[in-house]
Amino acid sequence: MERHDGWFRALRAMALTLVLLFFLFPIFWILLMSFQNNEQILRLPPSLVFRPSLGNYIALISGKLQTSAGVLDITFLHNLWNSVLLSTCSVALSLLLGVPAAYAFARFRFRLGEDIAFTLLSFRFAPPLLVLLPLSLYFQDLGLSNTYFGLIWVYQLICLPLILWIVRGYFEDASPDVEYAYRIDGHSWWRAFTRIAIPLAGPGIAAAALLSFIFAWNNFVFALILASADKQPVTVGALAFVTASGIQYGQIAAAIVLSILPTLALALYAQRWLVEGLSLGAVKG
Amino acid sequence: MSEQINGGLGVRRLHARFGRQEVLRGIDLDVAAGETLVLFGTSGAGKTVLLRAIAGLEPAATGEIHVAGRDVSVLGPEARDIGMAFQNFALYPHMTARENIASPLRARHYDATEIERRVTAMASLLRIGHVLGQPPRALSNGQKQRTALARALVAEPKLLLLDDPLRNVDAKLRYEMRLELPRLLRRAGAATIYVTQDYREAMALGDRIAVLREGRIAQIGPPETIYDAPCDVAVARLFGDPPLNLLPCRVQPEGGRLRVEAAGLRLLLDARVAAGAECLLGLRPEAMALTREATEGASAAQVVAITPLHERFVLLLRTADGVEIVASTTGQPPAAGSQVWVGAMVAGALLFEADSGRIIARRAAPEVCAA
Numbered sequence: 001m002e003r004h005d006g007w008f009r010a011l012r013a014m015a016l017t018l019v020l021l022f023f024l025f026p027i028f029w030i031l032l033m034s035f036q037n038n039e040q041i042l043r044l045p046p047s048l049v050f051r052p053s054l055g056n057y058i059a060l061i062s063g064k065l066q067t068s069a070g071v072l073d074i075t076f077l078h079n080l081w082n083s084v085l086l087s088t089c090s091v092a093l094s095l096l097l098g099v100p101a102a103y104a105f106a107r108f109r110f111r112l113g114e115d116i117a118f119t120l121l122s123f124r125f126a127p128p129l130l131v132l133l134p135l136s137l138y139f140q141d142l143g144l145s146n147t148y149f150g151l152i153w154v155y156q157l158i159c160l161p162l163i164l165w166i167v168r169g170y171f172e173d174a175s176p177d178v179e180y181a182y183r184i185d186g187h188s189w190w191r192a193f194t195r196i197a198i199p200l201a202g203p204g205i206a207a208a209a210l211l212s213f214i215f216a217w218n219n220f221v222f223a224l225i226l227a228s229a230d231k232q233p234v235t236v237g238a239l240a241f242v243t244a245s246g247i248q249y250g251q252i253a254a255a256i257v258l259s260i261l262p263t264l265a266l267a268l269y270a271q272r273w274l275v276e277g278l279s280l281g282a283v284k285g
Numbered sequence: 286m287s288e289q290i291n292g293g294l295g296v297r298r299l300h301a302r303f304g305r306q307e308v309l310r311g312i313d314l315d316v317a318a319g320e321t322l323v324l325f326g327t328s329g330a331g332k333t334v335l336l337r338a339i340a341g342l343e344p345a346a347t348g349e350i351h352v353a354g355r356d357v358s359v360l361g362p363e364a365r366d367i368g369m370a371f372q373n374f375a376l377y378p379h380m381t382a383r384e385n386i387a388s389p390l391r392a393r394h395y396d397a398t399e400i401e402r403r404v405t406a407m408a409s410l411l412r413i414g415h416v417l418g419q420p421p422r423a424l425s426n427g428q429k430q431r432t433a434l435a436r437a438l439v440a441e442p443k444l445l446l447l448d449d450p451l452r453n454v455d456a457k458l459r460y461e462m463r464l465e466l467p468r469l470l471r472r473a474g475a476a477t478i479y480v481t482q483d484y485r486e487a488m489a490l491g492d493r494i495a496v497l498r499e500g501r502i503a504q505i506g507p508p509e510t511i512y513d514a515p516c517d518v519a520v521a522r523l524f525g526d527p528p529l530n531l532l533p534c535r536v537q538p539e540g541g542r543l544r545v546e547a548a549g550l551r552l553l554l555d556a557r558v559a560a561g562a563e564c565l566l567g568l569r570p571e572a573m574a575l576t577r578e579a580t581e582g583a584s585a586a587q588v589v590a591i592t593p594l595h596e597r598f599v600l601l602l603r604t605a606d607g608v609e610i611v612a613s614t615t616g617q618p619p620a621a622g623s624q625v626w627v628g629a630m631v632a633g634a635l636l637f638e639a640d641s642g643r644i645i646a647r648r649a650a651p652e653v654c655a656a
Contacts, residue, residue, distance in 0.1 A: 177375035180342050183362045184369045186392030199379050265428070 010014070027260075033253035038136050041249045056254035065251065072243060075229065076255055079237030084262060086223075086233055087216040089152045091209050094159035099205060100162050103197060105170035111145065124161045131157075132225050140224060154222050159212035165278070166211070170204025210270045214263055234259040292353055293476030294339070294444050297347030300540045301334055301500075308334045309346065310500040316476040318353070318443070323465070323491030323524055324480045325523070330497040332371075334481045336446050339478070341365055352476075353443040363392070368437035369446040376421040380470075383408075383417040383434045389440035407435045411468070414580040420653070423470065428456045438473050444469070445477040450487065463489050484524045488512065494521050518642035521567050521635060528610050530573075533639065534566040546637065549584030550607035550629055556636055556645050563639035569601065572633025573612035573618070576626045583628035586610065588621050602627055 024095060032039050033050035059065050063073040105111075105117050135154065144150030175198065182192045198205070205280040227236070239253055241248040294316040301309040308331045316322045338346035341362035350358045350365075357365045368389065376385050383404055390400045406470050408414040411431040415426055430450060435444060451459045456594065463486060470477050470490075481487050487494050488508040495505040504516040515521035515536040522528045534547035536558055543556045547566045558564065576583065586602040589609070593599075602610045602625065610627060619625050636645040 175373060176370045177373055178377060180337075180340070180362065181369065181371060181375040181436070182377065182388065183342075184340055184365075184367055185389040186363045186440070187388070188363055191363070196377060212380065 008023055022246045027227055030159075030253045030256050033249060034257045036253075037250050038246070038248065041240075051090070056250040057258075059251055060254055060258065065248065072240075074237075074240050074251075076234070076237055076240075076258075078230070078235055079232055079234045080259060082231055082237075083233035083259065086146065086151055086155060087213050089148070090155035090159050090216045091213045093152060093155060094163045094212060095205070095209060097156075098160050098163035098208075099198065099201075100166035100193075103171050103193065105164070106168045107176060117168070120161050120164055122161075123157045126157075128221050132221065136225055145226055146231055148231060151223060151227055151231065154226060155216050155219065159218060161213065162212045163205075163208040166208035167201055167204050170201040174200045176210075206270045210267060213266060217259075233236075254269075292443075294322060294478070294609055295349075295351035296339065299335070299338060299346060299350070301331075301338055301343055301346040303345060307419060308500050309338065312348070312502060313499075314480060314495065314502070314505075318476050319471065319474050320492045321470050321477040321479055321490055321496045323487040324478055324497055325482070325484065325491075325494050326497035327523070328482065332374075332497055332559060335497065335498075336448050336480055337371075338477060340367055340446055341446070341459040342388045349651040366442050367442070368442040370430075370433045370437045370448065370450040372449045374421070374433045374453070376432060376436075378421050381415065382424065385421065385432055386417075386435045386439050388436060389442075394438055400612075403439055404435075407439045413433050414540065420595060426454050430454050430458075430462075431464075434469070438469065441465055441473065441475070443475055445473060445475045447477065447479045449480050449482065451481070451483075462652075466490055479595060484526070485543045488524070488528050497525065514644065517564060518567065518637050518645055521637075521644075525569055526575060526594075527570055527613070527636070530568045530570070530610050531637075532566045532568070532608065532610075534564050534636075536562060536564050536636075543636075545634070548604050548610065549606065550627070552581040552629055552631055554631060554634060554636060557635070558645055559634055564645065565637040565639050565642075566629075567635035567637060568610075568629050570611045570613040570635055571597075572630045574608065574628040574630055575600070575612060576628070577619070579626050580628055583626040587624060588619050588623050588624055588625045591618050 029249075032048070032050075034056055035054070036050050037053065037055060040050045052274055059115050060074070060076045063077065065074045101120075105113060109149070139145040139150055144153070178200065179192045179196050182196045183189065187195070217233070218232070218235060223236045234255065238252060241252045241255065289656070294314070296312055296314040299309055299312040299314075300307070302357070312335060314322070323333065333344060334346075337473075338348075339350055341360065347355065348358070352365055352367065361574075376382075377388070382389075384440050386404045386407060387400050390403060393604060404417070405414065408417055410433060413428055413431045413435065414500055415433075416428050420430055421432070430453070433448040434447075434450060437447070437578070446585060454462070467490060478491055491508055494508055494511045496503045496511065498519065504511060504520050511520065512524050515524065518531065530648070532547035532550070534545050537544045537546075538557075539553065543558060545552050545554055545566055549567075574580075579585070584604050586604045588600055589603050590600075590601040591598055594613070597613045597615050598617055600612045600614065602612055604610065604627070612627060637643065639656045
């Protein structure tokens with residue numbers, strides 16, 4: 001039961017504003033920082049009044065970092081491209097492997113099924129550093145270190161369990177009768193899977209893909225150990241801003257803003273999929 | 286049961302087992318083209334499993350299934366040429382009603398104009414033409430159920446499987462559809478299996494009824510036979526509301542006939558049984574005869590309670606020795622608390638063996654029990 005009197009609405013608006021301030025303030029502050037130079041950022045007390053400059057962004061995009069010690073080459077845009085490539089390919093591969101696997105776990109009972117599913121989940125709680133040392137040795141033997149393919153493979157540790165377990169839940173929630181009905185209509189198993197099961201689990205697949213994209217995007221330690229400069233994503237590339245002449249706060253802030261943008265755009269785009277309750281009215285309400 | 290497979294459905298030696306539990310224990314079944322067989326039983330009897338096995342959705346099932354003379358046992362559900370309506374409708378939520386109904390036609394690669402023609406015709410037959418553009422969530426339960434039926438019927442399959450399609454619709458619509466369905470099914474001309482737990486629906490829709498119990502067919506026959514000559518006590522109790530009275534009785538052969546005495550009621554039946562055998566007398570409420578004066582073979586009883594049920598009144602009676610008997614009457618019922626005489630109509634009396642529950646055949650009654 002919702003009450004619509006003025007007091008209630010005013011209180012709700014206040015509460016929402018407080019929550020938004022709390023969560024968005026750091027991002028807002030970083031946005032401000034990205035238009036300032038180090039002196040403006042570090043003055044005490046901090047002030048909201050400053051003359052904004054695009055210097056940080058220009059430095060990032062041109063790849064020339066002006067420091068007191070001279071001009072440094074930075075590869076931020078290349079790192080950003082690496083991040084996009086690695087995260088996109090990792091999520092795509094995870095979807096390709098994880099969605100059919102999730103369907104199998106949801107629909108069929110087979111020997112060791114639960115054990116396999118749980119083993120895959122356990123990848124999520126293994127500390128990455130523990131697996132990295134043997135992994136880097138193997139990668140050197142196999143010639144996979146410092147390759148996109150190797151990184152994408154390792155990123156499956158992040159993406160695959162997430163996609164598998166979220167999407168499995170969505171498949172389990174959908175009534176199998178709907179797929180049976182489609183097969184009885186005369187459609188093959190494959191068509192029932194692609195035309196019925198996947199669209200009905202669509203919101204779940206979108207949510208899982210978005211989440212695993214964010215996790216892959218934010219990953220730091222795998223790429224730090226297994227890749228060198230030309231394959232590194234932004235998370236590792238940001239280390240370049242810690243220079244001999246000091247930490248470049250302004251450029252870091254600008255880099256953060258630029259690296260948030262793709263995920264933000266993706267989240268905004270995927271939002272309509274996330275809220276659309278497709279399975280409404282499928283069976284008796 | 287003949288071994289010949291007709292133009293409809295033939296099921297032979299169908300078994301299904303889930304782990305240790307045997308759900309179907311050898312089902313043999315024939316349904317002719319154009320015939321409606323009602324599959325009746327309590328929940329857990331195996332009705333839905335049998336239906337799903339016939340549809341090819343039950344990997345655990347073994348046995349032979351023939352549809353229109355073709356052995357489909359090893360084929361997937363898409364190749365069996367069947368239409369099915371599910372208890373929960375199972376509509377495709379991301380498609381409109383039109384696309385839902387068109388789905389079987391698309392699978393059979395009809396061209397667009399033919400699909401449109403058939404969908405429109407089927408929709409107007411089921412009176413859902415005005416909601417074809419809507420997605421399932423915008424439809425009422427009745428419209429969803431009609432859409433599901435249209436989808437099952439539209440491609441004119443050889444076999445129709447209807448899994449309790451009226452379970453989830455309201456009473457008014459259920460009544461409407463009970464009148465409408467026989468016409469639709471006759472028009473479709475397919476062999477039809479209709480699953481229900483409602484004995485009235487079973488009697489109204491079935492050309493024959495198969496009573497399923499613990500994975501076996503307990504009895505199969507026309508509705509009248511199932512009602513008038515149930516093969517045992519359990520089947521007799523499944524049909525009829527309120528269920529029949531079951532009274533322990535004494536039997537005594539008397540001049541080629543059988544004198545039966547139960548709860549003060551006495552009647553002569555054409556049946557043969559060893560003297561002193563333990564029997565149960567089954568009397569349907571509507572086979573009870575109520576009178577205000579003492580009559581031959583009747584027992585004095587008091588009216589304990591009266592309940593109206595549809596166009597009838599259901600009376601709970603208690604005889605002098607405390608036996609409770611349910612009777613129903615269409616006329617003006619006697620007042621509660623009043624004294625009446627209750628007798629039984631010989632034609633409606635059923636006699637069962639007390640220990641096995643099997644019916645004791647009367648006269649030249651046909652063999653009613655499946656083996």
